[in-house]
Amino acid sequence: MVDFAAPSLGTGLISILIGFLVVFIIYLLIIGFVLWLAGEIVVGRRVTFVEALGIAAVGTFLVGASIAFLPGWIGLLVGLLVFLLLVKHYFKTGWLGAIGVSIMAIVVGIVLIFILGALALGALFVLPKIPGL
Numbered sequence: 357m358v359d360f361a362a363p364s365l366g367t368g369l370i371s372i373l374i375g376f377l378v379v380f381i382i383y384l385l386i387i388g389f390v391l392w393l394a395g396e397i398v399v400g401r402r403v404t405f406v407e408a409l410g411i412a413a414v415g416t417f418l419v420g421a422s423i424a425f426l427p428g429w430i431g432l433l434v435g436l437l438v439f440l441l442l443v444k445h446y447f448k449t450g451w452l453g454a455i456g457v458s459i460m461a462i463v464v465g466i467v468l469i470f471i472l473g474a475l476a477l478g479a480l481f482v483l484p485k486i487p488g489l
Contacts, residue, residue: 383416384413387416390461391411391443392404398460399449407447411442419439422438440454440458441454
């Protein structure tokens with residue numbers, strides 16, 4: 357006899373966790389790339405991608421925790437300070453360098469979003485013709 361019962365709740369939870377993990381890894385790689393490029397532009401010394409990934413990983417949790425557990429603007433300012441401290445530590449730069457890397461990361465991120473958006477929009481207009489339609 358074959359049992360066609362619905363899958364258990366655990367299967368759905370595992371799928372959600374795997375999906376979250378995949379999205380989180382992609383997020384870390386993108387943010388790490390943006391931070392790495394900003395660090396290369398601003399700091400001037402060889403900044404490694406691993407350092408940028410470290411900032412992205414640790415910063416995500418620490419900044420998120422400060423925003424989640426501290427009220428309003430205090431949490432936001434503590435999160436900003438934590439991020440600047442991470443950039444200052446990992447990239448071995450001063451406060452101005454950390455602020456510069458942060459600003460440049462925003463600029464690089466915006467440019468990256470525009471480039472990817474333009475590529476996606478361009479792809480809409482150059483879709484191949486399907487024969488017979």
